Amino acid sequence: MSEITLRNVCKSYDKEHYAVKDFNLEIHDNEFVIFVGPSGCGKSTTLRMIAGLEEITSGELWIDKQLCNYVEPKDRDLSMVFQNYALYPQMTVYDNMAFALQIRKVPKNEIDQKVHEAAAILGIESLLKRRPGQLSGGQKQRVAIGSAIMRKPKAFLMDEPLSNLDAKLRAQMRVELADLHKRLGTTIIYVTHDQTEAMTLGTRIVVMKDGFIRQADAPRTIYEDPADLFVAGFIGSPSMNFMEGTIRKNGSGVDFVLASGQKLEVPQTKAALLAGQYADKKVILGIRPEHFSEEVKKEHANLNPSRCRLTGKVVVKEMLGSESIFYLKEQRAGEYAARLTVDTKGAPGDEMTLYVDMNRVHFFDADTEKNIFYHGGQQ
Numbered sequence: 001m002s003e004i005t006l007r008n009v010c011k012s013y014d015k016e017h018y019a020v021k022d023f024n025l026e027i028h029d030n031e032f033v034i035f036v037g038p039s040g041c042g043k044s045t046t047l048r049m050i051a052g053l054e055e056i057t058s059g060e061l062w063i064d065k066q067l068c069n070y071v072e073p074k075d076r077d078l079s080m081v082f083q084n085y086a087l088y089p090q091m092t093v094y095d096n097m098a099f100a101l102q103i104r105k106v107p108k109n110e111i112d113q114k115v116h117e118a119a120a121i122l123g124i125e126s127l128l129k130r131r132p133g134q135l136s137g138g139q140k141q142r143v144a145i146g147s148a149i150m151r152k153p154k155a156f157l158m159d160e161p162l163s164n165l166d167a168k169l170r171a172q173m174r175v176e177l178a179d180l181h182k183r184l185g186t187t188i189i190y191v192t193h194d195q196t197e198a199m200t201l202g203t204r205i206v207v208m209k210d211g212f213i214r215q216a217d218a219p220r221t222i223y224e225d226p227a228d229l230f231v232a233g234f235i236g237s238p239s240m241n242f243m244e245g246t247i248r249k250n251g252s253g254v255d256f257v258l259a260s261g262q263k264l265e266v267p268q269t270k271a272a273l274l275a276g277q278y279a280d281k282k283v284i285l286g287i288r289p290e291h292f293s294e295e296v297k298k299e300h301a302n303l304n305p306s307r308c309r310l311t312g313k314v315v316v317k318e319m320l321g322s323e324s325i326f327y328l329k330e331q332r333a334g335e336y337a338a339r340l341t342v343d344t345k346g347a348p349g350d351e352m353t354l355y356v357d358m359n360r361v362h363f364f365d366a367d368t369e370k371n372i373f374y375h376g377g378q379q
């Protein structure tokens, strides 16, 4: 069992600015927690505070039932993998991997067995006699991970471990890391700014901005039920489209009306709240690119299709092989992206009317930028 808890953790390097502010998180045994967010949001600082490489300005860090703010890094029983591999260049791969156990005076035959086991898991048995200088980036990365998994620490802390690899190797290592997590059954805390890594590896994603946690939830919840405009725009590629408009009552129904006058019908499940609290007020509509379609889908059955259409002018069409991304421009609401089938016709300059799956769109408060219908992770 290993639980890592951060309570009101803050980090200030210069007494004026906070790199991390009021960070609260309980990490449970065997979780794969991802810290994600734009550059400078405090991901690495948080990880380094957990590792003990950075002092905590205020707040508490608990590892299992022990308050660890002032526990030496070596006594925290955590294993760290860095972006730059941190291998000893003069030592062979075998010795690099064996090192952590040698300094703990583990018997030689036990070390030998563990090195070979870890090397087998990572497919680097043939490299054990080489030195780091004779390895490719991906091989070095595996050795670094191999060195980390020699022990079974309370948790692995990984800071952008795949960022130096090319796209193909990254994809391969992502699969291997997910597999490793299953096999080792250990907690992993992982920093990245790559949302594909976050979505595919994490059992929970912590989205950070300016030192604060904006949302901590399962990947699917983050995608389908983002807490606010920032999270909604940060996760997903192409990003969610945002359009400002006004909520207007329309007979027994409710419409979202753009400045151009184009209207989209609000589904009944959301109409009452919007009509009650936002009638004639501005809100921001969020539509994921995949929630546009050329045809009316059966999911639209509860809505009048003629009132779920948006017209724009094609600006750019990107053919990606399995799909096409259309970038369109609405008269007043600006550009938006639609993910459509490869066969979709349309060229720059053409007018295009697409159906919007209004059951899947999001509404954000224009002032607070909060998702008006956020379930708080309880769907």
Ligand SMILES: Nc1ncnc2c1ncn2[C@@H]1O[C@H](COP(=O)(O)OP(=O)(O)OP(=O)(O)O)[C@@H](O)[C@H]1O
Binding pocket: 013, 019, 037, 038, 039, 040, 041, 042, 043, 044, 045, 046, 193
């Ligand atoms: N040693 C330091 N001294 C002063 N400020 C620092 C120090 N290390 C980090 N910072 C600042 O703290 C903030 C958070 O930095 P941190 O490295 O944690 O961000 P990050 O989210 O990991 O960014 P990136 O993705 O670019 O690595 C930044 O504003 C950074 O400039």
